[in-house]
Amino acid sequence: MIKEFRLPDLGEGLTESEIVAWKVAVGDTVALNQIIAEVETAKAVVELPSPFAGVVAALHEQPGTVVEVGKPIVSFEVEGDDGRPGAGPAGGAGADGAAPAKREPNLVGYGAVLENSGRPARRARSFAAPTAAPVTSAPAANAPAAERALMAAPEAIAPEATAPAEAAPAVPVAAPAPADMPAEARPGGTTTVAGERPRSTPPVRKLAKDLGVDLALVTGTGEFGLITREDIRNFVGGGDLAVAPRGLAGVSTPVPAPAQGERETRTPIKGVRKFTAAAMVSSAFTAPHVTEFLTIDVTPTMELLARLKASRAFAGYKLTPLTLVSKAVLIALKNHPTLNTRWDDGTQEIVQYNYVNLGIAAATPRGLTVPNIKDADRMSLLELSTALTELTDTARAGKTSPANLSGGTISITNIGVFGIDSGTPILNPGEAAILALGAVRKMPWEYQDEVALRQVMTLSLSFDHRLVDGEQGSRFLQDLGAILTDPGMALAMV
C-alpha cells in the first residue's frame, strides 16, 4: 500500500522547512531509518530518516522548495501493514478513510498551528503517480476491506486535492448558510475587522465547524463582539430557545420531500397542528389585535448580560437576552397591570391577574407550544434563568406537562432567533398581550449625538384592544424599551 510521509515539526514549533536535497529517487528501495533527505529548518540542517521500509513511490517536493509542516513530501510503496494507526507517520489526519483518527495531533508532527496570515497557501506540486495508479485500480482481492478502502481513497494518490484543506486548520470551514434560511433573513455581516479572525472560544469554534457555519458571517453578541454558542445556534436557526413566531407556520418542521411524480401531499390535520390552528383562529377572530413596534438600542442590556455571565453568582447558569427581556417585561408589567388580564365573555367580567404566568412560545419536535412559567413575577433573575432553561429543555424534549401549557397570563415569542426583525404576533387565547423579540443587530444608530455601531432590536407588542387601550399598551412598551435601553431604569420602576 502507499504510505505518505508528511513533513514533521523538526524543531520546537516550526511551521516550515526547506528541502535541501533528496538522498533517494523514485523506485529506490529504502530501509527503516535510512536517510532519505536533508532538510533545513529555521534552526538547523537535519537529515530525515525514512519512517518506512519500502520503495519510494513519489517525491512530492523539489529541492529548494519551502514546505509547510504537515504537507506530504514523499510516498512509499510499503508491503503489508506496519501496525501504524494512521496513514502517515505525521499522523492522524491521513488519507485512511476506513479508520478516521479521533483528532488531529497538533504538537507532534504538526508544529504550530498556521495562522491565516493572508500568505498564499502553497500548493503541493501535482505529480504523476504511475506506481500508485495500478494499486488503486486493482486492489488485491484478498486484502482486508479497510486496506482496500485505503487504496481506493483518492487522497492516497492525489495529495494536491487534500493538502490545501489540511494545511490551513485555522480557516473556518466555508459552508453556505443552511438551506432552510432565507438569504435575506441572515443576521448581518461580520463585526470584526477584515482579516481578523472573529472572536470566539474553542468550544464555539468547534460547534461552528460541526454545523458548517462560517464564523465570519455570524454577529457576536458577547463582550467585544465575542461569538457565543447562542449566536451560532441563532445563526443556524435552531436557537437555544427554539421559539417560533406566531402566525408563521411550520418554521421548525422540514417539509418532507415529495415522492417522485406526486404533485400534492395530503396530511391529516391532527394533534398539535389542529390545536394550534383552532387556537389561532379563535384568537384572531375573537380579540381585536393591535400591534405596536419600538426599535431600541439594547447595547447596555447586552453589556449587562456579558457582565452577569462573567459574574460568580451566575456561574453555571444559562443567561440569554431572553432572560433579561423576560425580567424587564415582569418589571414593566407591575406598573401596567391591564396587560395582564383576561376577557371573560361567559361572566362578562375582566379578570385581573395578581400573578404572572409567563408564556414562552417554543418550537418543539411536536410543533408550536407555549409552555409558561408559573408565578414568574415572584422570581429572582437567577430563578427565572433556571426556570427558562428547564422550560426550554423540557419543551425541546417534547415532555412539557399539560399543566405547564395552560394557565398562561402573558407571552413572549423570540422571532429574533430566526433572524427576523419584527412581526404581528397573534395572542395566545385568553391572554391580553404578547411580545415578539426581533434579532439583535449591529446597526448604525444615534449614540451621544453621533452615528455609532450599536446593538439594536425591535420589539413588537400585540394586545387585545378590548382590554388594553392604545395609551396603556404604548406606555408599557415605552417602559419596557426604557429598561432595555438603560437597565438602570428598572430601579425607578420597582
Add this chain to the structure above:
Amino acid sequence: MFTDDAGKGGISAGGPGNSAGSNRRSGGDLVQLITPGGERVSHPEFDPWVQDVSDEQLGALYEDMVVIRRIDAEATALQRQGELALWPPLLGQEASQIGSARALRDDDFVFPSYRDNGVAYCRGVNPEDIVKAWRGNALAGWDPYTVNVATQQIIIGAQTLHATGYAMGIQNDGADSVAVAYFGDGATSEGDVNEALVFAASFQSPVVFFCQNNHWAISEPVRLQSHIQIADRAAGFGVPSMRVDGNDVLAVMAATRIATDRARHGGGPTFIEAVTYRMGPHTTADDPTRYRDANELEDWAAKDPIARLKSLLERKGLLTAQLETAVAAKADAVAKALRSGTINMPEPQPMDIFKHVYSTPHSPLERQQDHYSRYLASFGDPAEAATEEGAR
C-alpha cells in the same frame, strides 16, 4: 593525550592537546582504567572497586551501552519522523550513564536530568515510557517509586536539591540507601546546585553529585563557566570530589561505588565529575555545527566509550560472535518495541491532567476539575450536533 578538559572548543580549538594551564588542575589527574585503545590500566586506588566485575558482567555493560545508544538513535529518528516533539540525545555519554547506574542498589534513589535516559533504562524504565513525555503524552513517563527514579528534571540543576532533601530523609529514617543527582557541567553554575552542595555538606547527607561534564551547556563551552576544573568547585563546599574519564565505564563505576560506599557509611556527600562529550546536538532542535569545531567532534570520536569497551573485550578474547549477535538482537528488539510502543501510544485524556497533582483529595483542585469537565462538555457531542443539524 586523552586528558582533554575544559579548554577545548574555545580559544585553542586547534590540535588535540591539553590547553589547560597547570594552575587549573588542582583537582588531580583524570582517573582512567581503560585507555581509548581498549587497554586496561591499573590504578591502585580504583582497581579494588571493580575487581569483582566478571567477564560476563563486562559483556553486560557492553550490551547496556549498545542498547541505550540504539534507544537514543531510534528516538532521534522518531523525532525526525514526527513521532516525538523533541529528544535530547545522549550520544557519547553511554559509559558515564551505564557505569554509574549499574553501580547503584535497587533501594538507592536517582534524580536525573532530561538527558539521563540511559540511567532510566538501567533502572528498569520501559523504553516507551522514556519517550512518553517527549511525545507530549504525559507530564512524566513513569511512577518514580516503582523504579526509584524521580521524573526527569527539565529545570537545570533543580533535581540536586530534591536529591539532597531525599538524602536528609534517608538520614532521618536511619537507612543506608543513597540519593544520586545527575546533572551537567552547566548546572554547576546554577544557584540550586550550589545550595544543594551547601546543605549536603552541612548535614553530611548520603547524596552523590554525579556531574557529566559533556563540555557544552547548549552552545556555551565549559571553559567560559569555570576557570577551574568542575570537580574542584566541590572543594569550596567541603565536599570531596573525583574527576574520572566519563567515557571509561569501569572508571565511572569504580568512582560511583567509592562515593556510594562513603555515603552508606556516614561519610556524607561526594562530587563526581565524569569528563565526557556530547557528540550530538543539545536537542533535536539544535544545530551544534553553528558553534563548535568539527575537529573537536573528531577528537572525541576517537575516545568513543563503546568502541573502547569493545576493544577491551576483544583484547580479552571476550568479543565472541555469540555475544555480538546477542547484543545486536537485544538492541533490535528494544528499538522495535520502542518504535511500536511510541507509534501506538494511547492518547492522553483531558481529565488526566488532574491525576497526579495531589496525593490526597483537594477541594480547590476538585472545583477546577469540575469546571474543566463542564468546559469540555460545552464542546458538545459532535454526533448530537450533527443530529440537530439534520433535524432542521
